[in-house]
Amino acid sequence: GESVGLHLPTLSVQEGDNSIINCAYSNSASDYFIWYKQESGKGPQFIIDIRSNMDKRQGQRVTVLLNKTVKHLSLQIAATQPGDSAVYFCAEKITGNQFYFGTGTSLTVIP
């Protein structure tokens, strides 16, 4: 099957800086993507999603960019805070019911 992978397994940023988490996908037919945040001991929490007919979508302090040409997805977090420390997963919808999840990037915010 198709796979979703992340470029960086760990990322450390200073509090207040911007964070960028990257994700590569391999199924050019995928039309829907989601970013999740998973804090220690909790389930994945929906952050933001984007459809393939868009290349950018913004939420509160987060922006997702989609580059279909190179099959790349990124999550940008503005003014990173200690509460943003977590593992971030991208998910790619490959069929009507199936999502594939990336391996995750662990974000650590340094106070």
Add this chain to the structure above:
Amino acid sequence: SAVISQKPSRDICQRGTSLTIQCQVDSQVTMMFWYRQQPGQSLTLIATANQGSEATYESGFVIDKFPISRPNLTFSTLTVSNMSPEDSSIYLCSVRTGGQETQYFGPGTRLLVL
């Protein structure tokens, strides 16, 4: 989004025993799924829980090992049968509401098999 709860939140079990995990949603949902997340890894879909019929299992997962029930639109159970230490994992319930594609997750059940 729906509010999803799971019971138990964690458990320590002996090998050879079985554990049933419950997933309760505060509203009717169209689809319910069960995932496994092994330590330090990403999420793997076990099966889609179908209301009133047998679950749809993914490759590598079988009904005898992971029987699933879904008696209505707000509740599902996953049983991990004849457990071995390799079954130690986080088990996550996930749902979709209405006609949306977005999936939401429960808090997970942390299982340790000794």
